[in-house]
Amino acid sequence: MSAGRLYGVGLGPGDPELLTVKAVRIIESAPVIAYFAKAGRRGNARSIVDRWIPAGACEMPLLYPVTTEIPVSDPAYNEALRTFYDEATESLAAELAAGRDVAILSEGDPLFYGSFMHLYIRLKERFAVTIIPGVTGMAGCWSAAGEAMTWGDDVMTVLPGTLSRDALAESLRRTDAAVIMKVGKNFAKIRQALRDSGHYDRAIYVERGTMAGEKIMKLSDKPDDVAPYFAIVLVSGQGRRP
Amino acid sequence: MSAGRLYGVGLGPGDPELLTVKAVRIIESAPVIAYFAKAGRRGNARSIVDRWIPAGACEMPLLYPVTTEIPVSDPAYNEALRTFYDEATESLAAELAAGRDVAILSEGDPLFYGSFMHLYIRLKERFAVTIIPGVTGMAGCWSAAGEAMTWGDDVMTVLPGTLSRDALAESLRRTDAAVIMKVGKNFAKIRQALRDSGHYDRAIYVERGTMAGEKIMKLSDKPDDVAPYFAIVLVSGQGRRP
Numbered sequence: 001m002s003a004g005r006l007y008g009v010g011l012g013p014g015d016p017e018l019l020t021v022k023a024v025r026i027i028e029s030a031p032v033i034a035y036f037a038k039a040g041r042r043g044n045a046r047s048i049v050d051r052w053i054p055a056g057a058c059e060m061p062l063l064y065p066v067t068t069e070i071p072v073s074d075p076a077y078n079e080a081l082r083t084f085y086d087e088a089t090e091s092l093a094a095e096l097a098a099g100r101d102v103a104i105l106s107e108g109d110p111l112f113y114g115s116f117m118h119l120y121i122r123l124k125e126r127f128a129v130t131i132i133p134g135v136t137g138m139a140g141c142w143s144a145a146g147e148a149m150t151w152g153d154d155v156m157t158v159l160p161g162t163l164s165r166d167a168l169a170e171s172l173r174r175t176d177a178a179v180i181m182k183v184g185k186n187f188a189k190i191r192q193a194l195r196d197s198g199h200y201d202r203a204i205y206v207e208r209g210t211m212a213g214e215k216i217m218k219l220s221d222k223p224d225d226v227a228p229y230f231a232i233v234l235v236s237g238q239g240r241r242p
Numbered sequence: 243m244s245a246g247r248l249y250g251v252g253l254g255p256g257d258p259e260l261l262t263v264k265a266v267r268i269i270e271s272a273p274v275i276a277y278f279a280k281a282g283r284r285g286n287a288r289s290i291v292d293r294w295i296p297a298g299a300c301e302m303p304l305l306y307p308v309t310t311e312i313p314v315s316d317p318a319y320n321e322a323l324r325t326f327y328d329e330a331t332e333s334l335a336a337e338l339a340a341g342r343d344v345a346i347l348s349e350g351d352p353l354f355y356g357s358f359m360h361l362y363i364r365l366k367e368r369f370a371v372t373i374i375p376g377v378t379g380m381a382g383c384w385s386a387a388g389e390a391m392t393w394g395d396d397v398m399t400v401l402p403g404t405l406s407r408d409a410l411a412e413s414l415r416r417t418d419a420a421v422i423m424k425v426g427k428n429f430a431k432i433r434q435a436l437r438d439s440g441h442y443d444r445a446i447y448v449e450r451g452t453m454a455g456e457k458i459m460k461l462s463d464k465p466d467d468v469a470p471y472f473a474i475v476l477v478s479g480q481g482r483r484p
Contacts, residue, residue, distance in 0.1 A: 113393070133255070133381040155405070
């Protein structure tokens, strides 16, 4: 008996029609469908594929440990996640070793800031893997906003909002186009960095891009600093336009 | 009679199965399908959608002017492209004004270095537009290579290979992960910049990612500096990995 194949399946930015044809084919036929979720919740990944999963599919939710009491900087946080990924890896390995293909659902693109990557590096030397790329969350956001991001020889930089104000401002000064991810609690700092770098008036705020409840506005029109973790700020490039 | 709607349809990185479900739906139903091509050629965009276009669809190839004799820096080059985009815009506007929806095919994602953008900025105030995001060429390449690009709080920078050696090296030093586009004639310079910044041994070369003739190797294993314009170099990030 040969081992199963692991599929990392990109789901795109949230609209179920933005799965690729290949992603749908794999999800419709995979013997086991695994996905990350918080305990007691269904999870966004599972919700996105609702219309594509066959009735009676074998589903394997991977439930994140509860870490709300532990600061990210505490080694115990890292340790809790490491144990979780190690245990999830062995659950998946058991299915693969038994000859069953496993599809792991991954919001956006599997190899771009995806939790899937932590399982991937643990399994890729042991089993055959196929990655199905997906439309990134940021591409969903700039399409929804109608922001043409990069022109000609523009440089584009993707920045986590967790960086310091100075690091953000310095990176913004050195790029043509920028995407700032992980807005959430970093919102006020991101606003300051955009003012520091002179990009504030061009910045666009996108929340839940391509999904129900989508909000798109100029950042300068957003009256408060309240944003979900996955909200994004876009600064489009101004390069060559014949 | 109401005017038609313009669709900018992302086709993904080249594998026809990497179109989104939404892109296929629009292509199967759009009264007019427009795409860029060189005179005498079918064009890569049109080839990617071969299996999805209905027989008898109304196709509108937009043929780039021949500019091989004109250097990119010559104002005549810009002028030739401007005239071409202006004329293409009027052809599309005539269809839209006559009430027909038009889908413009765009390799990768429509708003990420896409020729579509030159038509989009000319038409978006005159007609209703919907953008269908696509899997970018770079995501197709890193998935094909199995390169997990960005971890935790990694910064990722997208750099055109047309930049100077010093500008490339400086940007590489300041980022965690990098994608270098437009390799082609810039290959030798890109190699030098990667050596300057200390990323040479980690760099991955990808040619025709997700397509027939795909080539993936460590950059240091590539014996020559011969590459097509659309080849890509990847440097993956090394961020937080519990």
